[in-house]
Amino acid sequence: MSDLEKHASSHDEREDRAIDLDIPDPDAHLSPEERDQIERRLVWRLDLILIPWLCLLYLLAFLDRTNIGNAKIAGLVPDLGLTTSQYNIALTIFFISYSVFEPLTNVLLKKLRPSIFIPIIMFLWGASMTGQGFVYNNSGLLASRWFLGLTEAGLFPGVNYYLSCWYKRSEFGIRAAIFFSAAALSGSFGGLLAAAIEKLDGKGGLEGWRWIFILEGLLTVVVAVISFWMVHDFPDDARFLSEEDRARVIRRLRLDQQASSKHEDWNTRYLYDGLKDWKMWLGMAIYMGCDMPLYAFSLFLPSIIMESGWSNNSIHTNLLSVPPYAAAAVLTVIVGFIADRTRQRGLCNILSSLIGIVGFILLIASDSPAVKYAATFLGALGIYPCISNTITWMANNTEGVYKRGVVLGFVIGWGNLNGIVSSNIYFDPPRYLQGHGVVLAYMIIFLFGGSILMTTLLRVENKKRLEGKRDYLAEGKSEAELDLLGDRRPDFLYTV
Incomplete structure (x- = not known):
C-alpha cells in the first residue's frame, strides 16, 4: 500500500471511529462545499x-513579569539599595x-474550569504586581516576586493547553503564535508605557519606577474581573456554543485524532505516560534552548541598549526597546502560519534559531553601538518565533487531553x-560577554541541535509507521484500547 493510500485509509478509519463514538454530524445532509463553508465560519467565530x-491576558502577564527591567533603569536598584547580586x-x-508550580496547573485548569481558574490567578498576580510598587527593601521585593511567579504559573501552559483542545493540529500553530506574539508586543507596549x-x-511622593508597578498591576486586576465573563470553558461546556456547533467542534477534533475534554478522567497513568515519552524530554531541552534566551533578552534588553552607548537616558532607552519586539511579533505570526501550512515545525525552528545565533555573535564580536542595536533585532527574531512553534510542535505530537496537559x-x-x-x-557591562555567550550556547546546543535531532x-518513526512496522501495537485491540494508545497508535503520524 502506498503512503497516499495509507493516509486515505487512516482518514476513513477516523471517520468510522467518530461515527462509532456516536458523535452527531449536524451537516451530514450538506454537500462538501457547504460543509467547508460552515466549518470556516465556525473557526472564524472561535x-x-x-x-x-487571551492575547490581552498574556500581554499583561509578560508585561508584569518583565517590567522590572524598565524599573531598573528608572532607579529601582539605587532607591532600594540593591547590589547587582540582590537584583x-x-x-x-x-x-x-513559576517553574515549580507550572506542571500542576494544567490539571487544576481542567478540574476548576478555565472561566474560573484563569481570572482568579490573574487577579492574584495583579495584586502581587501592585504590591511590588510599595516595597522598601530587598526582602519585600523578593516576597512580591515570589508570589508573582506563583500566581502567573498557570497562564502560559494553561492557555496553550486550552487552545489545543479547541483547534485541529494543523490550525493550532498560527493561533499559538498569535497568542505568544502578545509577549513580543508587551515588550513594545511595555517600553512605551x-x-x-x-x-x-514624584507624584504622590512615589518614585517613577513604583508607578510602573502600581499602575500596570491595577490594570491587570481590572482586566481579571472582566475575565470572569470573557474567558470560556472547554468545547464540551462552553456556553457560547449552540448544540450543533458543539457537535461540530468535538467531531472535527475527534477526526483529527484528538480526545474530547469529557472523554478522559484524571489518572496517574497520564503522568507516567508523559514521563516515559522521549519526545517530552527532548522537547524540554529544545524549549530551554529558546526560553532561557527569551528571558535573558526581555529582562536585560533595556540595559543592553543603554550600555551599548546607543542611548544615554532611561526614557530614550525604553523607547528604543520597542522596535525589536515589534519585529519579533510580526515574524512569530508569519512562522506560525508557515509551519501550519507546511507542517515543517522542526525546519522552522532550525531556520529561526540561526537568525538569533547570528544576532548574539554580533553582540559578542562588535563594539559598534549601531551594530549592537541591529543585533538585538536579530536576537528577538531568532528567539520569539521558536517559543510558540516549539509548544505547538509538542502539542501536535502528544495525544490525550491529560497527557498533553x-x-x-x-x-x-x-x-x-x-x-x-x-x-x-549578565554581570559584566558594558559588553556582557558572559551573558551573550551563555545565551549563544543555549541556542546552538539545545534549540538548534535539539530541533535537528x-x-x-x-x-524515522513516521517512516516505520507508514511501512507497517508499528502495526503490531494495534493487534487484538478494540477501538477503545487503541484510543488509550494516544500518539502511540500506529496510524498516528507525527508532525515533523
Whole structure:
C-alpha cells in the first residue's frame, strides 16, 4: 500500500471511529462545499471569541513579569539599595516559584474550569504586581516576586493547553503564535508605557519606577474581573456554543485524532505516560534552548541598549526597546502560519534559531553601538518565533487531553526554570560577554541541535509507521484500547 493510500485509509478509519463514538454530524445532509463553508465560519467565530482576549491576558502577564527591567533603569536598584547580586536574585526567585508550580496547573485548569481558574490567578498576580510598587527593601521585593511567579504559573501552559483542545493540529500553530506574539508586543507596549509612566516620578511622593508597578498591576486586576465573563470553558461546556456547533467542534477534533475534554478522567497513568515519552524530554531541552534566551533578552534588553552607548537616558532607552519586539511579533505570526501550512515545525525552528545565533555573535564580536542595536533585532527574531512553534510542535505530537496537559506543563515548566540562568549571567557591562555567550550556547546546543535531532527521530518513526512496522501495537485491540494508545497508535503520524 502506498503512503497516499495509507493516509486515505487512516482518514476513513477516523471517520468510522467518530461515527462509532456516536458523535452527531449536524451537516451530514450538506454537500462538501457547504460543509467547508460552515466549518470556516465556525473557526472564524472561535478565533474572534477566544484569541483576542487571551492575547490581552498574556500581554499583561509578560508585561508584569518583565517590567522590572524598565524599573531598573528608572532607579529601582539605587532607591532600594540593591547590589547587582540582590537584583539578580529578585529576578531568579520569580522563576523558582513559576517553574515549580507550572506542571500542576494544567490539571487544576481542567478540574476548576478555565472561566474560573484563569481570572482568579490573574487577579492574584495583579495584586502581587501592585504590591511590588510599595516595597522598601530587598526582602519585600523578593516576597512580591515570589508570589508573582506563583500566581502567573498557570497562564502560559494553561492557555496553550486550552487552545489545543479547541483547534485541529494543523490550525493550532498560527493561533499559538498569535497568542505568544502578545509577549513580543508587551515588550513594545511595555517600553512605551514605562516611558510614559516614569514621568509621574514624584507624584504622590512615589518614585517613577513604583508607578510602573502600581499602575500596570491595577490594570491587570481590572482586566481579571472582566475575565470572569470573557474567558470560556472547554468545547464540551462552553456556553457560547449552540448544540450543533458543539457537535461540530468535538467531531472535527475527534477526526483529527484528538480526545474530547469529557472523554478522559484524571489518572496517574497520564503522568507516567508523559514521563516515559522521549519526545517530552527532548522537547524540554529544545524549549530551554529558546526560553532561557527569551528571558535573558526581555529582562536585560533595556540595559543592553543603554550600555551599548546607543542611548544615554532611561526614557530614550525604553523607547528604543520597542522596535525589536515589534519585529519579533510580526515574524512569530508569519512562522506560525508557515509551519501550519507546511507542517515543517522542526525546519522552522532550525531556520529561526540561526537568525538569533547570528544576532548574539554580533553582540559578542562588535563594539559598534549601531551594530549592537541591529543585533538585538536579530536576537528577538531568532528567539520569539521558536517559543510558540516549539509548544505547538509538542502539542501536535502528544495525544490525550491529560497527557498533553502533563507534557506541556513539564516542557514549559522546565524551560521557565532556566530563567534562573537568565537572571544570573549578565554581570559584566558594558559588553556582557558572559551573558551573550551563555545565551549563544543555549541556542546552538539545545534549540538548534535539539530541533535537528527531534526532526530526524520523528521522520524515522513516521517512516516505520507508514511501512507497517508499528502495526503490531494495534493487534487484538478494540477501538477503545487503541484510543488509550494516544500518539502511540500506529496510524498516528507525527508532525515533523
